[in-house]
Amino acid sequence: MNEVLIGEVLRPHGLQGEVKVYPITRDPGRFTKLKEVILMKGAARLYLTLRSVRVLPDFVYLAFDGVESAEEAEKLRGWQIGIDRSEVPPLQEGWYYFELEGMKVYQRGVCLGTLVQVLATGANDVYVVKGERGEFCVPALKSVVRNVDVAGRRMDVELPPGLLED
Template sequence: MAKWFNVGKIVNTHGIKGEVRVISRTDFPEERYKVGNKLYLFLPNEAQPIELTVKSHRTHKNFDLLVFEGYENINLVEKFRDGILKVPESQLKELEEDEFYFHEIIGCLVKTTQGEVIGKITEILTPGANDVWVVKGENGKDILIPYIHDVVKEVDVQEKMVLIEPMEGLLS
């Protein structure tokens, strides 16, 4: 059974030339939406995914706008609304050291180097210079952990464990 990874959701059409508006869920939009790349569209009431080839990509506001080969008309893409774009596991590339896919990090247990359990990573924010990992604390509050070497000391995606050395004030 193939493993699929969500890269975006088609939320609407854009214009009349077959462009679709996508809320991106991928770590690498510039790579995933590159012209010629294959994406697979999963629709709510369809058994099989539709294989699509990216014809064009651009960003507009907070959306990625895509056109697919053979679907250059609004009438052909209206049915794509609410569909989920995915890629098979075989399309995931090897990452550099200290780089991780979001799905590898989300769900990891976070502990301090002193052994104190902080909570589990529930979300990853990408505000700019570095990612920020949102940890649901033991008390139910969200704790924001910057993914920088001064704070994150060890990441073990096999064991779903992250060790941090909290900076002063980070956990208060």
């Protein structure tokens, strides 16, 4: 998957084809910098050009070229909105969740499995890893996560004693 999820169409808004969007991003203002988005539903993809963008505190309102009525906008309800990974601005420090998912996790050179999900718990993130021993959680702490190589798709960890023991 080359798309990065940034929102979901909730419903039509008004009569001119505008849609109300729930933003799935820390920076909803990013929508104002976009010219095109990818609407996704299952394997289906629609590449739509933005006609207008309005960003409010909790929602974003989008209008697309070619979507001119509430009836046409209704057909987009429930579609996810993404952008190509190449359009994601680089971070000054750290990494995006999508860059971690799919990464191999190692401890002392032994592959423990693949990072399949990042859980934001509030105190610290938790990485869900799936391997031969099933699923287990890795706390995203500096004392545990020793190295993250995004380009190499590898994470090195030093798990707390007892975390993987039967």
